[in-house]
Amino acid sequence: MGFYADQVVPRAVGLVCGTHYFRPWRQRVCEGLSGDIVEIGFGSGANLAFLPASVRRVVAVEPALVARRLAGSAASRSAAAISFVEVEGGRLPLEDDSLDGALCTFTLCTVQRPDIVLGEIRRVLKPGGALHFLEHGLAPDARTAKWQRRLNGWEQRLAGGCQLTRDAATLVRDAGLEIEAMEQRYAGGPRPWTYFTLGVARKPRG
Secondary structure, three states: OHHHHHHHHHHHHHHHHOOHHHHHHHHHHHOOOOEEEEEEOOOOOOOHHHOOOOEEEEEEEOOOHHHHHHOHHHHHHOOOEEEEOOOEOOEOOOOOOOEEEEEEEOOOOOOOOHHHHHHHHHHHEEEEEEEEEEEEOOOOOHHHHHHHHHHHHHHHHHOOOOOOOOOHHHHHHHOOOEEEEEEEEEOOOOHHHOEEEEEEEEOOOO
8 A cells, every 4th residue: 555555546546636626725715815824635736727826825735746746847936935845643733823824625634633634623713713614525415425435434445534524614624613604515527525515714804
């Protein structure tokens, strides 16, 4: 699993998630971002093309070295400054209340501890700072949810730990972020993989 997880999965994810199918969704999730932001699960930089000109800097969190290399050309074309950081002990090497925004796309399904990840996002956001998120997850209808639970083990093995049964909205709320706007619907395609949640959540002021 070492070679597969390190070499195959990042390339497969970059290929699949970089298709035109995802472009309208990436455009929408990036709308309204500005200033200095952190992107959790930077991958191969698929969101860079959609960042508003008002984004000055992207602090990129991406553990897969292959994905970082694949991001090279996209990063070189970006008007925003890109810097990668390492997470140590689950903690971002960033100051409290230091960033204007955060971006997370198709990542909460994969990280081992989404509660810790979201807690760190909340910590580094300035009061009133916004998390823009786009995730797939647990469907509302029983038939699809049943298939998601059946397929979840295989999904984790084949897709680098990705899970089909997480609820992004609940995870975000449980982290103490206040959801300001959200859309949830099937995006088209195989239903176990395409129930999307698109939202903006803010760190409370005061």
